[in-house]
Amino acid sequence: MTTEFDLSRFDQLSGAYDASLVEDPIYAFWEDNGWFRPTEGADSDAEPFTVIMPPPNVTGVLHLGHAVTLTIEDALIRWHRMLGEPTLWLPGLDHAGIATQSVVEQQLAREGLTRHDLGRESFEERVWDWVGLTRPRITAQARRMGASCDWERTAFTLDPTPRAAVRRTFVDLFTDGKIYRGARIINWDPQMLTALSDVEVEYQEEEGKLWHVRYPFVDERGRELDDGVVIATTRPETIPADVAIAVHPDDQRWQPHLGRRVRLPLRGFERLIPLIADSGVDPKFGTGALKITPGHDQLDFEIGERHGLEPIRVVDWDGSLTVEAGLYAGMDRDEARVLVAQHLDEDGYLVQTETHLHNVGHSQRSGVVVEPLVSNQWFVDTDDLAAEAVRVVREGEVRIVPERSTSVYLQWMDNIRPWCISRQLWWGHRIPAWYCRVCDADAIISGEEGQITIDEGAHPIVELEDPTICPTCGGADLVQDPDVLDTWFSSGLWTHSTLGWPNAAGEPANDLARFYPSSVMETGYDILFFWVARMIMLGCYNMGAAPFRTVYLHGLVRDAQGRKMSKSLDNVIDPLEKADQYGMDALRFTLATGSTPGNDMRLTDERLEGSRNFANKLWNGARFVLGELAQSTETQSTGVMGELADASALEDRWILSRTQAVTETVDELWRGFQLGEAGRQIQDFIWGEFFDWYVEASKVRLRSGDGSPLPVLTHVLDCSLRLLHPWMPFVTEAIWQQLRPHLGQAADADALIGARYPQPGDRERDLAAEGAFAAVQEIVTAVRQVRADYRVQAGQWVETYVVPQTSMISDVEASSAIIEVLARARPLKIVAERSQAPHDQIASAVLPLAEIVLPLGGLVDLAQERTRLGKDLDNVLKRLRGAEAKLANAGFRAKAPANVVQQAEALAEELQRQRDDLASRLASLD
């Protein structure tokens, strides 16, 4: 620790907290002093707390989702760091294959270019240039968020080690037979011109048309008959690719006709197709008959496979129709749909048209309607991987927060299908497969501009090192597979590729051994399938152990109207802009306390304002304490904290016990991952108890000089800053740097970021003090209330009598100075008997532990007094009835725990006394 924090910078600060003057210097101070490194200030024997950061896409800028992630992870890391555990928060970035390529292609389009104009190599260079711009911007933004991650370990999915991890995993899975290549029906994005995986397709309900089309039977000589089979379809343009009509085998309507042939009812087509039976057909939908188009429908493809029917491709890669479409060839699929329907109608084959609500798949990235089509792609057979990924969750090796997400995860895993991992893109990890131009000459098709496609039946050579000769023929004319991998393939390895896996022979695997598996994986629930599921599958496969112990899923941040943020709605909130406006701590606190795990939250300016106000309140409360410390003559060599043990005033004992109480609560909430509730509890404590009560009470002794509250003020401020630091790191550190010189031995670090977090065992609770001070609070509040009711001038001192219950007398007397000041009650007379207080021209209130009397003279209005007391009495009576009914219940006495019964009895007794006092008070008014 070398860099001292320059306190002089705070000289200019006063009044309102100005985050913009504080945040950057504080961050630099932490980073320069090495606080983000994992071993600093930590006990090396302890188990490390590790978080691998979800890598933001190198595309674009940080959005609110990142802000939530960084806030929560930073809070967790800071908490564990303050617990003295070795902590590692490993940051990184994702090359984000399709997303980044899409952005760069859009840039090119604005220049009137396509990636083909540049060629593969130049295009990749162009993307690297772009990444060179966005990378530093993104990390700078994360720094602004206050992320205390270990920047020295920043990883990128295209770095050498992650590349090696991809290679190794691909080779292992291929060798295991879990990766294979083949012609299957996949989801095709006709704009990006690439295959997609199932999860990259988003279904939207849309109103379409359901056309009922008659396929006529033909006689033996092929002549068309009047009857036929009516099917219902949403895609008449795919009729040229029909290979059969299928019905359910048990469907009685069609039994006699099975095996007969029908003719394609489309102009220019004479093709006959069979009527077949398959149990995949739902006899209740539409007409109960289904046209089978294996080339463009998942279900049809499967039915086709079962019946040995070859798919026909009628929709081309770009969404236009192929030559197979006859006179419709070259038309766009939507255009053709309309025309085909029109022709069917004109030719008398269109039986009926109805509107139809159905789900249409769109590409997650480009938004265009996905075309299912048959294509040669690489797949991961996920069955075994999923089985293990299910096991580790079922058996609790991985815990998902919130727990309910576990069933979502398991359900998805149970229904998992082969994962299409090849993409016809240029940006990403090139598939490490080669083909021999000689042996696979028939399968290698060279297209324009040196592009090639690899047909089915080619023999890929997949090895750890780039192959140079064909193992079959010994030739050296090899060509690499042109495709790249799904970006989530490399993301799925993130948990260990960032820690040095696969470590080369002889290379130490320290990081892996020490930090794998990580402690918490924190991310949005929207990428549970994309990412979390894949990380668990691949982590288990490569490492033989699940990649993390806990998955913490946060919800989506929505706008003030509860809408999802989107560019098209133009309602995207920029986190940095909000931070400029309200301060980063305010943004963080709002995001962290705004929701519970897995639930969405709305971000509004009102909430941000509230958090900003809290930061400001803390700043000013601290300013008060610091100001008093500066004026105090007390020694600073040992710090004022040395005298903490002398704190014997009731309010001291009370706030120390309350500090301990909130410490215990917060500790428990932390352990249950209830960060939001913990933050709220701390805010309530600091504002509602420490500042509103203790600081106000402390002023009495500061002025009288009758024993100093400074040790307690200092200690509780110190604890408050420590407790709050994970949520609001900047303002707490800024204050703590000013407080530290006053802490003496209690200053256990040079920076709050490395100070010790308050612990449940730090101090005994003092329940007697808590109870007694609660009575003082009640008395003060009641006096204020009476004064407000009678519109007594706020600044005016009023003679006030307090008649405490006998048991309370000494505590109330001890706190008389506080009551006097906080309630503006002077002279304050504490008397043992009600009879010692005046009875005429008074306003009064009856509390559980005391009665108060204010002789307000002419201000007192008997009618108003009757109303006030009557209302109180009604309330007491109502509660008393409830309490007595409960006690009269034999079951309650018999079955409720003893302490609950006891409490109920005490309450009833207290209420009876209040009732009697109120009644006699009322009687005396007459």
Added chain:
RNA sequence: GGGCGGUUAGCUCAGUUGGCUAGAGCGCUGCGUUGACAUCGCAGAGGUCACUGGUUCAAGUCCAGUAUCGCCCACCA
């Protein structure tokens, strides 16, 4: 078609082993420029905890069902 979540004050939301009078912020009403803070203080109004039934001594909390809004998954063309 399955699965999940929400429904608590005018608004936005807390309330996790069932147990004192259900809380907060914002908004609203009244008072207030007391030397930390008007980004503030004090006091107040405001809720049959969506509905129905059940379990229990006791239900906002557990169970069943209903309504309604939302999300996810799914090969009904």
